[in-house]
Amino acid sequence: MTVEEYNTCVDDFSDGIYRFILKNIRDEDEAQDIVQESYMRMWERVNHIQYQKARSYLFTTAYHTMIDRLRKNNRLSPIEEAPEHETRQHNNYSDLSEVLSKAVDTLPVIQKNVVLLRDYEGYSYKEIGEITDLNESQVKVYIYRARKALRNYIGSVDKVL
């Protein structure tokens, strides 16, 4: 990858990675730090990474950096279990995307991440698996569970359609 391509990666992907991380860690400074670190690591290996793989490399690095940090600080609640969440009516919102944005925060970390990668970035099950070290069918199961949980969070249908 050339310096120019590297810089293009900054323009094209840093926003997406930042949004993804920020949705997990609600600390802007730390999220920015993780983005920076990911680019720094890519820069160290810039001669070995193909431009076509850069986005994936960045997301993978950012994801693992984030999980490591959460784990280190004991901020990683059980990664696979959801906090019990009763179905209720969230009708304080007028906008479905706002509801969903809140709802996704109630998901277990891993479900949340696979669904964010899917929706924010449009990654396939396979690509998500590569980023998160899961196999394709695990990714699929997590996404299905996440959708069900999101659905339950919303509550009554009339309010949002």
Next chain:
Amino acid sequence: MRITRANYEVYFVDYFDGRLSQEAKEELMRFLEAHPDLKEEFYNFDENVILQADSDITFPKKDILKKQETAKAKPDPEDYETWFIAYAEGDLNREEQQQVERFVDDNPALKQEFLIYQKLSLKADSRIRYPDKKRLKKKSQRKRTLLARYAGYAAAAGILLFAGLFWLIRQEAPERQEKNISQLPHYEVEKISGNQTLYEQPPKLIRNNADKAITEPLSSKDRNQIERLTKMEPLTEKKININNRSITNISPRYEQTSEYYYQTVMKDLEYLEALSEYKEKTLPGKIFYRIKNAIAPPEDYYVISEGFSPLKLLGITSKSFGEVATNTLPENITIENNNSNTKKYGIKTGILEITHKRTLEEDQ
């Protein structure tokens, strides 16, 4: 390798397996002529060593192993969620899609449920941007050090700009003003002093300024952005306290928002950086710029992005502005919000002076 009495068996096996080259075959034949006892062994070789499986023996319990083809899974009123999800995720083939569609037609009570599953996709907030792209980028060594230095100054300039804006809000009487062109966000950059005046053709500030936005027809892209921003209805009924004053009924147009203002500011900061670089090429020395006549949005022009902070937007952390006085940094503005206690931030109008400074010592 030569064929000898020690290794001839390997050649025999390879010969009968058809793995010898023409050359090796010829050599083998010469070897056999020279060793008649082995020639006999060779011609008896294959019938002795090749085994045949007994085709009469069959596995008697095939039936046990076979599977019954079960009726193909279909969505049913007890189990439709997974199907609806799969449909929305695009995991179904055409036939399965049609199956789901027929199921929904047959069960109108589930129609809404079906629709809602297709709306569960999350959308990233496109207003959130990584604020510090410039610093992530790489340049050639020489250029980088210069740019790094100036990026800091430009950022500091930005800080002061915002600081000034905030300062002014506290000074101003809380009158509502009519919106007109002169009040749309803009400011000018002027060189005010310094030892050197040698540059002949400083770079031009190219800026899509506020006036243009209001006088020219909006592009469809702008219109979309305006639509997006004005759609943020939730703010309209919320109370916002700024210095003990309440503001309600906010529904900004795009060019009245800080997003627009931010874009303008960023352009100008880039300009300042370009200007500094230009100056670098002509003559080093002290340079001062003043931003004058800065007009930010009036009171109800408002920042509406959650998590927005002028500092963060500019990618400025405390490291960036070292020498610059920091006692006029913007304060957060808290928005009282029924749903959550999110902090939001505003930018206000003001006049300020920025000092863009380099000394001769630095260059040496």
